[in-house]
Amino acid sequence: MVSTEVDALELTVWEALAAVHDPEIPPVSITDLGIVDRVRIGDGAVEVDLLPTFAGCPALDVIREDVERSVERVAGDRSVVVRFVYSPPWTSDRITPEGREAMRGYGLTPPGEGRVFLPLASLTQGSQTATCPFCGSADTVLESAFGPTLCRSTHFCRACRNAFEAFKPKGKTIR
Amino acid sequence: MATMTDDPRLSLLLALADDELIMGHRHSEWTGWAPHIEEDLAFSSIGQDEMAHARLLYGLVKEITGRDENDLALGRQQGEYRNAVLCERPNRDWGYTIARQYLYDSADAVRLAALADSSWKELADLVGVMRLEEKYHTDHAEAWFERLARGPVTARQRFAEGLSACIGEAVALFEPLPGEEDLVADGALPKPNEELLADWLARLGEVLEEASLDFVLERHGPPTGEMVPTSAGEIAGEREDLRVPGVARREGRWVHEGGFEGAGGRHGRHSEDFLPLWDEMTKLYREHPGARW
Numbered sequence: 001m002v003s004t005e006v007d008a009l010e011l012t013v014w015e016a017l018a019a020v021h022d023p024e025i026p027p028v029s030i031t032d033l034g035i036v037d038r039v040r041i042g043d044g045a046v047e048v049d050l051l052p053t054f055a056g057c058p059a060l061d062v063i064r065e066d067v068e069r070s071v072e073r074v075a076g077d078r079s080v081v082v083r084f085v086y087s088p089p090w091t092s093d094r095i096t097p098e099g100r101e102a103m104r105g106y107g108l109t110p111p112g113e114g115r116v117f118l119p120l121a122s123l124t125q126g127s128q129t130a131t132c133p134f135c136g137s138a139d140t141v142l143e144s145a146f147g148p149t150l151c152r153s154t155h156f157c158r159a160c161r162n163a164f165e166a167f168k169p170k171g172k173t174i175r
Numbered sequence: 176m177a178t179m180t181d182d183p184r185l186s187l188l189l190a191l192a193d194d195e196l197i198m199g200h201r202h203s204e205w206t207g208w209a210p211h212i213e214e215d216l217a218f219s220s221i222g223q224d225e226m227a228h229a230r231l232l233y234g235l236v237k238e239i240t241g242r243d244e245n246d247l248a249l250g251r252q253q254g255e256y257r258n259a260v261l262c263e264r265p266n267r268d269w270g271y272t273i274a275r276q277y278l279y280d281s282a283d284a285v286r287l288a289a290l291a292d293s294s295w296k297e298l299a300d301l302v303g304v305m306r307l308e309e310k311y312h313t314d315h316a317e318a319w320f321e322r323l324a325r326g327p328v329t330a331r332q333r334f335a336e337g338l339s340a341c342i343g344e345a346v347a348l349f350e351p352l353p354g355e356e357d358l359v360a361d362g363a364l365p366k367p368n369e370e371l372l373a374d375w376l377a378r379l380g381e382v383l384e385e386a387s388l389d390f391v392l393e394r395h396g397p398p399t400g401e402m403v404p405t406s407a408g409e410i411a412g413e414r415e416d417l418r419v420p421g422v423a424r425r426e427g428r429w430v431h432e433g434g435f436e437g438a439g440g441r442h443g444r445h446s447e448d449f450l451p452l453w454d455e456m457t458k459l460y461r462e463h464p465g466a467r468w
Contacts, residue, residue, distance in 0.1 A: 055304055056227025086231070087300040089307055144213035145311055146220040154213070170307050 006041045009074070013039050013046055016070045023062045024149055025167075027102040030063060034094025037085060045079045046071055051090035053170070054150040060084065092170045108152070109133045109166035130166040132157035140164075182239055183354025184295070186257065187364055190352055190441055191286075192232035193258035196248055198279060199225030200456055204266055217315055221276075224308050231301045238297075245467070249460035253445060253453050260437035261344035263449045267337070270330075273323060274337030277316040278345035278379075284313055285375040286349075286368075294362030324386040338383075338391040343419045343436035346372065350438045372431050376422065380429030392422055392429055 017039070018031045030036055030050075038049040048067055052060055064082050071080045092111035095103075100110035109130045130153070131138050137159030145168070147154040152165045202222030209215040226248075233244040242250075261279065266272045287306050293299040323334035349372035358364035383389040421434040437446065460466060 052304075054224070054227070054308060055231055056223040086304045087296075089300075089304045091307070144216060145314060146213070146216040148216075150220055150223060150308075154216075168311070171310075 009046075009076075010039055010041050012074045013041070013048070013071055016074045017048070017067065020063070020066045020070050023059050023066075024151075025103060025106060025108060027106045028099050029102075030067070032096045032099030032102065034096065034099070035063075035090060037088070042078070045081050046075045047081045047083070049083050049085045051086070051088070051094075052084050053090050056150055090170070092167065095167075103167060104133050107133050107164065109155070109164060111167045111169040130155050130164075132160060132162065133164055133166075134162050135160035183352070183357045184363060185236060185239060186353045186355075186441065187358055188232050188236050188239075188298075189257040190259075191290075192229040192236065192247075193256045194262050194279075194283070194348070195225040195232070196229035197256070197258040197262040197452070199223070199229065200452065201262065201264075201266055202276075205272070210269060218272075221312050221315065224312065228301075228305045228308070231304070235297055235301070245460065245465075249457045250464070253449060254443040256445070256449070256453070257441050257443060258445075259344065259348045259350065259440040260446050260449075261341060261348060262440075263445060263452055264341065264344070265448055267340070268333060270323065270333030270335075271337035271340055273316070273319045274334060275341045275345070276312070277320050278338070278341060279348070280309065280312045280316045281379065282345060282348045282375050284309060285378075286371050289366045289371055290364070292365045294365075298363065320382075320386075324388060335388055335391060338388060342391050342422075346376070346419065346422060346431065347435040347437045347440065349375070349431075350435050350441050352441050369431070376429050376431055380424070389429075392419055392424075 014031065014036075017036050018029050020030045022028050022030060022033055025033075033053065035051050035053060036048065037051050038047075040047040040049075048071060050063070050067065064084070067082050068080055071082070095110065103110045109132070112130060130140055130142070132140055132155075135157060137157055139158045140155050141158065143154040143156055143163070145153050147165050151168055151170075153168050155164050155166055156162075157164060199222040202218045202225065205218035206215060206222075209218055229248065230244050233247040236247055237243055240247075261275065264275070284306075287302050287309060290302045291299055291306065293302065320334075323330045325331075326334075349368040351368050352358065352364075355364065355367060359367050380389060380392060383392060419436070421432050423430060423432055439445070
């Protein structure tokens, strides 16, 4: 296969990947979430390397199956190999601006810039930890660094009095 | 299965992975029972992270031994688990739970920081992922440390009792591994455990002194109120055998000098608390070998 065909197939695979969505955040595609590390078109196989957001995320198996199904549709005679890899580690700055916007539209505050917050509401009274995805107010309190999934924290907006969730920041460096 | 003497990398991997698995199992016991719903979520999430980290590390064990992750987590005999005894102790009360989480995760942070520079690239990569998630565990433990240590008298007292009860066995998290010299020589383990212990203990000593809780390093023992000093500074029930083995203050620094309490975990020797935990954790897998869910 000449290189232009390989390039065309790679593009088609990326388009197929962009159509796969995170089952726990349906409006966000896995490409916007930044978990696709690499696509490689080999002679006999299409290889896709994925970076897990959180190692214990139970959605990983569903994502893997969805990726396999989606890529098999465009891979022709090639087999499809989907792997989870751990280098580089996934960090929340891999989420694209489109992904962040889709999260906000879903009622989930996108991750903050770097700083990891303290986990107990009583210790963070008055500190601004996340912007409310419903009214946009910054007058919010962190209820817990933990939530319904490993990647979410729980907050309360004092302006519109809604409870809301945010996607946790996951940083490159340990401070 | 390859034995520990075949490949010292297994003793390192299983110490790390089994600590995470067993700690995760104990944390999961708070699911539905924690004092409030945020803590229910916190311990459930931390437990889920720890078990996921164990699974990542078992993936490397699988490459050496051929045994898969489920079989490693649930299909081994009791004497094949290499977790430190600290991890298998029951949760007791909130004071003990927080004390143990603080000691365990601060110690884990020290060894993971060292392993991030491991010459074994596959391990260093996994450690890089683990550390980003462990940051939330140490934040949780530190916030609760502050809350209990500076909280009302009862909270402080029960936290001190928890620290007293588990400090000795926390030191044994750094018990030398079988084959450790080889691991250090080839850089898989960048620092010997004794050095990691010295780093952790010196920092812990500072934190405890700052909170006026350093007395737990001098005396430890049964999880009862008798270990907390009265306002006159007296401690009821003080006995020679209540000292933390091998921990002493020398020239303004807390150091380790020799012994370990509750040692043996790295060789597969466990306390009386391990059997009921193992029995519950592995029951389904033993009755339905190869079960998937």
